[in-house]
């Protein structure tokens with residue numbers, strides 16, 4: 001059995017590698033369902049400090065993915081009504097859910113300073129990553 005600390009170290013490492021290797025990934029982090037509550041709590045991340053440590057289900061891009069269980073690609077955050085701004089530098093966002101035993105338990109969230117940077121390849125990479133992450137949770 002892995003301690004939560006080992007898991008968080010691995011999740012942080014994933015964020016660091018993505019942040020380093022992909023230049024248009026400018027904030028990379030994990031959110032997880034907060035126990036039995038209908039809210040997300042911030043996990044390991046790399047990037048600017050965010051006010052959004054707790055996100056109620058349904059709120060923002062992250063909260064919507066917590067409800068829908070579907071990848072949400074936002075080419076232009078300024079065109080979104082239900083969006084929580086972390087940084088004025090953020091232009092685009094992608095959120096991919098993490099499923100464990102069929103349950104939507106969290107997500108990876110990536111912000112970009114570039115407009116419309118995310119391709120099908122990003123979606124495939126992040127989907128694969130979320131499946132791998134689920135195995136260590």
Ligand code: SME
Nearest residue numbers: 052060061062083084086
């Ligand atoms: N933009 C997100 C909030 C999280 S920050 O990007 C880290 C949202 O709208 O849910």
